[in-house]
Amino acid sequence: MARVATTVTRRLSPPDGYLFTRTLRSLLVVRYDPCGKLVDGEFWLAARTPDGPATLCLARDGAELSATGHGPGAGWIVERADAIAGLRDELGDFPAMAAGHPLVARLARTFSGVRFPATGLVFHRLIRAVLEQKVTGIEAHRAYRALVKHFGEPAPGPVELLLPPDPEMVAATPYWVFHPFGVEQKRTQALLRCAVEAARLELCGDSAEATRRLTSIPGIGPWTAAEVVRTAYGDPDAVSVGDYHIPNTVAWALAGEARGTDARMLELLAPYEGHRGRVCELLAAGGIMAPRFGPRMPVRSFARF
Numbered sequence: 485m486a487r488v489a490t491t492v493t494r495r496l497s498p499p500d501g502y503l504f505t506r507t508l509r510s511l512l513v514v515r516y517d518p519c520g521k522l523v524d525g526e527f528w529l530a531a532r533t534p535d536g537p538a539t540l541c542l543a544r545d546g547a548e549l550s551a552t553g554h555g556p557g558a559g560w561i562v563e564r565a566d567a568i569a570g571l572r573d574e575l576g577d578f579p580a581m582a583a584g585h586p587l588v589a590r591l592a593r594t595f596s597g598v599r600f601p602a603t604g605l606v607f608h609r610l611i612r613a614v615l616e617q618k619v620t621g622i623e624a625h626r627a628y629r630a631l632v633k634h635f636g637e638p639a640p641g642p643v644e645l646l647l648p649p650d651p652e653m654v655a656a657t658p659y660w661v662f663h664p665f666g667v668e669q670k671r672t673q674a675l676l677r678c679a680v681e682a683a684r685l686e687l688c689g690d691s692a693e694a695t696r697r698l699t700s701i702p703g704i705g706p707w708t709a710a711e712v713v714r715t716a717y718g719d720p721d722a723v724s725v726g727d728y729h730i731p732n733t734v735a736w737a738l739a740g741e742a743r744g745t746d747a748r749m750l751e752l753l754a755p756y757e758g759h760r761g762r763v764c765e766l767l768a769a770g771g772i773m774a775p776r777f778g779p780r781m782p783v784r785s786f787a788r789f
Contacts, residue, residue: 570599
């Protein structure tokens with residue numbers, strides 16, 4: 485029986501000082517994302533929900549937010565709208581933890597209205613994370629946009645967006661199709677394995693289970709898993725171990741050391757257990773960076789290799 489497209493709306497009450505744009509822009513690829521947009525106080529996101537395609541619109545309405553869903557999955561995505569907006573993210577004892585370091589305390593006050601979204605959607609974020617492995621953001625985002633457009637299906641609703649790629653379609657696609665997108669064989673194979681496992685990944689009950697399942701897939705390590713669960717589950721403790729920049733940033737910010745290893749990063753973040761990923765995100769939001777001593781990673785095009 486065909487699903488009937490619907491429109492569903494609810495109202496949400498964000499906490500005082502809630503930062504709408506800073507909270508939600510992390511869900512989109514910078515500059516242009518075929519699956520969503522954030523403009524004029526409105527956030528739009530296309531998704532493949534368990535109930536079918538949907539598009540969510542979150543909009544400022546005075547002190548409240550309005551959440552409107554379009555399409556067969558409208559009910560599902562509107563029910564989860566508060567989590568997507570980051571309103572289920574509880575700071576708990578983090579302010580007390582942050583007080584132990586002057587820089588962290590200052591950033592925690594400055595960005596106290598930023599919350600961790602939790603989309604509940606694994607595969608969409610996993611596509612981005614796999615494409616972001618070991619390349620520059622410019623390369624990864626260029627590949628993501630090309631991939632989404634290749635598999636593009638119009639999303640429901642009044643704005644022109646594309647649904648994230650269907651994992652079954654991705655899994656059935658040969659490697660050579662991805663090469664013109666600028667994705668070499670190693671990342672393509674990891675993405676294809678993830679597409680095969682997508683249905684099981686979406687059923688994971690929490691961040692820990694998702695991390696175990698993700699890291700059991702060849703080509704998916706702790707970095708990729710952390711990038712995914714921080715968004716899909718709103719996990720504030722997820723640390724991107726293996727990142728090119730973050731260990732140096734943490735070492736510089738918390739200890740004045742220009743370079744740091746993953747082990748040193750985790751040692752310095754230990755006092756913030758439960759919110760280690762939140763500290764890393766605060767440092768990024770504050771523009772904190774370790775000194776640079778070498779050339780930047782070059783932007784390449786695998787499509788021309």
